[in-house]
Amino acid sequence: MGDFFQNIDASLFYFINKTCANPLTDKVMPFITESNHWMLVYIILLGWLVIKGGAKGRVAVVMALLLVVVTDQVNSFYIKDLFHRIRPCNALQGVHLLVNCTDSFSFTSSHAINNFGAATIFSYFYKNVRYVLFTAASLVALSRVFVGVHYPFDIIGGALLGIFAAWIFIYIWKFISKSFKLRF
Numbered sequence: 001m002g003d004f005f006q007n008i009d010a011s012l013f014y015f016i017n018k019t020c021a022n023p024l025t026d027k028v029m030p031f032i033t034e035s036n037h038w039m040l041v042y043i044i045l046l047g048w049l050v051i052k053g054g055a056k057g058r059v060a061v062v063m064a065l066l067l068v069v070v071t072d073q074v075n076s077f078y079i080k081d082l083f084h085r086i087r088p089c090n091a092l093q094g095v096h097l098l099v100n101c102t103d104s105f106s107f108t109s110s111h112a113i114n115n116f117g118a119a120t121i122f123s124y125f126y127k128n129v130r131y132v133l134f135t136a137a138s139l140v141a142l143s144r145v146f147v148g149v150h151y152p153f154d155i156i157g158g159a160l161l162g163i164f165a166a167w168i169f170i171y172i173w174k175f176i177s178k179s180f181k182l183r184f
Helices: 002-019 023-033 035-052 054-083 110-125 127-146 152-179
Strands: none
Touching (some): 023 127, 035 054, 054 110, 054 152, 110 127, 110 152, 127 152
């Protein structure tokens, strides 16, 4: 059964990575996939929420930052080591590689876990921007396949784990805020 899913994943990978490749995606996707390109935007948005967002903004920022730290570490040091899935850029022939390929394991995508987790946290507090947040998270996650470093199931697994982890954080927040009668 594992080979069946691996074959589907490899076929989907080649479709996205090679068949959908074009000069536009070859320029845009490496930019989207690089976290450092977004750092200034993240700092400005998080700073704005801390300063102008009141208690709700500060809680959302703290929760999202804690979530990203926890999920990133758990994924990098436990989940990836548990599955030992080799990245497509190291395992497959003819990958259209647009960024450096590392030797770290592939399943699940930390980019997907972190972005979908943060999108879930911020969507909980700011429902009016949820479509923008999940569109951005989807673009970042999909960019990992376009650039050749993740399989589609890596990003799907990362997205699901990120959303699940975020809801755990949200339920903890609900319990704490209810226990201490916190309102904003």
